[in-house]
Amino acid sequence: MIPNARVQDAFPAPHDHRGTARGVTSRAVGPIPVSPRPALETPKVWLQGVSVSYKTDNGTRLLALDQIDLKVRQGEFLCIVGPSGCGKSTLLHLIAALQKPTTGSIMIDDEYVTAPGTDRIMIFQEHGLFPWLTVGQNVEFGMKMKGLSKAERDEKIHYYLRLVHLSQFRGSRPHQLSGGMRQRVALARALATEPDVLLMDEPFAALDAQTRDLLHDELERIWDETGRTIIFVTHNVREAVRLGNRVVLFTFRPGRVKHEFTIDLPRPRHLEQVDVARTAGEILDSLRDEINKSLEAEYGHEKGL
Numbered sequence: 091m092i093p094n095a096r097v098q099d100a101f102p103a104p105h106d107h108r109g110t111a112r113g114v115t116s117r118a119v120g121p122i123p124v125s126p127r128p129a130l131e132t133p134k135v136w137l138q139g140v141s142v143s144y145k146t147d148n149g150t151r152l153l154a155l156d157q158i159d160l161k162v163r164q165g166e167f168l169c170i171v172g173p174s175g176c177g178k179s180t181l182l183h184l185i186a187a188l189q190k191p192t193t194g195s196i197m198i199d200d201e202y203v204t205a206p207g208t209d210r211i212m213i214f215q216e217h218g219l220f221p222w223l224t225v226g227q228n229v230e231f232g233m234k235m236k237g238l239s240k241a242e243r244d245e246k247i248h249y250y251l252r253l254v255h256l257s258q259f260r261g262s263r264p265h266q267l268s269g270g271m272r273q274r275v276a277l278a279r280a281l282a283t284e285p286d287v288l289l290m291d292e293p294f295a296a297l298d299a300q301t302r303d304l305l306h307d308e309l310e311r312i313w314d315e316t317g318r319t320i321i322f323v324t325h326n327v328r329e330a331v332r333l334g335n336r337v338v339l340f341t342f343r344p345g346r347v348k349h350e351f352t353i354d355l356p357r358p359r360h361l362e363q364v365d366v367a368r369t370a371g372e373i374l375d376s377l378r379d380e381i382n383k384s385l386e387a388e389y390g391h392e393k394g395l
């Protein structure tokens with residue numbers, strides 16, 4: 091049994107990774123409004139019986155997600171792992187309301203999700219910065235869309251660029267930055283719109299190992315400082331253990347919740363830490379069957395050639 095991770099079925103009891111209450115105002119830094127934890131654990135994000143099927147080219151339907159029930163609490167860092175094709179990205183798109191479930195419902199703070207909103211934001215592997223805008227203007231963009239005043243925008247650009255340690259690059263263009271710096275700008279841009287929920291789809295998958303390690307540190311610190319709820323999709327189990335306080339493991343198609351693991355390892359964590367590696371190894375044992383099914387689906391047809 092994993093010493094610091096336990097399989098669980100129930101909605102986890104609230105706890106903070108440093109043993110203190112999350113969302114306490116005194117932990118706020120600068121202008122960030124720290125999201126208060128609602129009384130009595132109303133889930134921040136609540137998926138009930140969510141299924142998605144896609145129409146395929148040959149007219150049949152492909153069941154991508156099957157009856158997902160998932161509660162994410164305020165301020166939680168939830169990681170979702172599973173093999174390629176298990177519906178991880180689809181799940182984030184549903185929460186962002188970029189697409190609708192075939193059946194089931196999604197709630198944020200007790201309200202049904204029916205359209206995209208500024209309370210949720212997605213961050214992708216591709217940073218998606220506007221190359222013709224400076225770093226500062228990129229961070230400003232979403233705030234302009236939200237109608238913030240010039241003074242508010244200036245204050246937040248300053249604050250969020252400082253948070254990701256890029257203040258001195260405010261006037262630079264994205265092509266002048268490294269991949270890791272660009273991803274940090276994307277993070278600052280997302281945070282500047284002050285969403286409650288960050289939906290991160292393999293955001294560090296394209297980065298080299300060293301840069302990814304640094305971004306793990308940054309993201310953990312930012313999460314700690316801002317109290318945001320993060321749903322982070324990855325196929326990298328060790329990354330999930332490094333970051334999450336809960337790891338949800340999906341089956342291969344159709345994606346279903348196979349296991350949930352609460353990760354109690356103390357923070358800060360590091361990828362190379364023995365207990366991180368050991369915990370990841372045990373989760374990986376559970377994932378291996380699903381990876382094999384995914385590989386079989388991807389390459390199996392070639393065996394028949």
Ligand code: ADP
Nearest residue numbers: 144145154173174175176177178179180181343
């Ligand atoms: P993951 O992010 O875990 O790799 P996805 O959510 O991207 O999985 O996809 C889940 C399954 O649904 C895959 O088999 C994929 O091919 C299929 N799929 C995703 N989007 C579409 C779509 N728009 N039309 C048809 N099939 C899709």
